[in-house]
Amino acid sequence: MAGPLAGVKVVEMNAIGPAPFATMLLADMGAEVIRIDRQQSGFLNGDDSVIGRGRRSLVIDPRKPGATDVLLRLIDGADVLIEGFRPGVMERLGLGPEVCIARNPRLVYGRMTGWGQSGPLAQTAGHDLNYLAITGALHAMGHADRPPTPPLHLVGDMGGGAMFLAFGVVCALLEARRSGQGQVVDAAICDGAALLSTMYYEFKQGGQWTDRGENIFDGGAPFYGCYTCADGGFISIGSIEPQFYQQLLTLCQIDDPLFKNQWDRSLWPAQREKLQALFATRTRDQWCALLEGSDVCFAPVLDFSEAPAYAHSQARGAFMDSDGVSHPAPAPRLSRTPAQAGSKASNGQHSEEILRELGLDAAAIAALRETGAIA
Structure with missing residues (x-):
């Protein structure tokens, strides 16, 4: 049975961090995803990774002659483009939102960064911990007698980043079906993590939140x-x-x-x-x-x-097994069009297949190999 996003075409510029996880969520829900891979796997979400499930893979180097034209042809037929690079990288590749949306006016252009596309830190390197640090949330985590405890990157990268990117993309897709116009989704981890902290800001303003380690939800309460x-x-x-x-x-x-x-x-x-x-x-x-x-x-x-x-997880089928690796199953549960985890693809596994679907013949594909655009 097809998932709720069946028919939605997504092009993913493979990167590290939350962007691939957001794309996995879309793929689980039935979106058709083509992942643009580099010739070498990326850190943590490269060749044959669980987070890379549900995609087809095209290995192409956008810096080589002819590659940008191929990618633009691919984007022309897409509903969504997702990228997770530092601001300006896609523009330098000739694949910025102005170019892509001008060619494909209905395109939803999802951008995943830590600091956002604008602001004084936009061009600065960072990681989950840093993005969380400026939201107030990190300061509230841990024991009172020591520095804040770095949490797993669930709150920043995955919660404040990937989930908000996926949510923003689906919102923009719904709007595009009504208006016929695409738009840019600027998903910043620091923005999303701050929004996740809304209730705690309310607690603080209401006098219900004091120092770290002295409150209900931070380990201060014995119960x-x-x-x-x-x-x-x-x-x-x-x-x-x-x-x-x-x-x-x-x-x-x-x-x-x-x-x-x-x-x-x-x-x-x-x-x-x-x-x-x-x-x-x-x-x-x-x-x-x-x-x-x-x-x-x-x-x-x-x-x-x-x-x-665990018995409860077993009863709900909360985990699944792929090639001997146990990992969480798709969520949430939809009654009529349930999500389904797709298979994992090796880098470049579908390169020739995708290029032929774009109308490239054997000579054109050979020329791309000659320039080093594809492996």
Whole structure:
């Protein structure tokens, strides 16, 4: 069954970071994607990578004679172009949005950067941690007695970057179907990560957010955090609501008066110390047997090797296996036009096939090989 984006044609200029992940999301939902690869694989998302699933691959060097003309012909028939280079790179290749949209007025031109297409830092190198640092979010992560803890690049690259790029592209596609006009989607990781922090800015302005490590969601609250068990495993507790907190106390047989006032922040350090001592008396599996499935808001903390085998994930088919590699399945779930993970393509696997679809004959393809435009 075709996915919801069936019929949408995407050209992806392969890069590192969140742009390939955003394109994977579109491909999972049924978009037809042609990935423009370099002759050597890129860092982390090169030849035959899981994130590269659902594409066909054309290896072509846009700096070589004849290559730009081929790419423009390919873009002429596309609905979406996605690139993740530093601002100005595509323009220097003759593939900037002004050129491409002039030729293909309905084109949605998705641009993925860390700092954005404009601003004093636009031409500066950076990584997820740096983009997150200027949003206020990084400062709020970690313990009070040490510098902020670098999170996995889920909040910046993948959440603030890839997800917002995919969202912006789909929004622009819907608008283009109504207006017949394409546009540029300027997706900056720092913008998206800042927007993800909206609730925390509201907390701050309402006096509900203080210093790092002293709040509900940053590990300050004893009823919202992770604890070490007797076997060295970890569990997570999220008993925020009073009724869930009361169930935690009941199931764990906690009758210490210290825990009667859940919201007295002055008691939190002592409460956390006692909870840590309690949770250290049993193994992770023993705590699962007692608390899992209750309204305590409980779950074991699983590592990447354990997560795919977890009963809930198994029941939902949350992970899949490709060539012996276990990885997350497409999401979210659509009832009538479900997403489907496509196969992985080696760099250049479909080069000749794609060039012939563009109308190039054997002589033209041979000429491109002669110039080094294609391998």
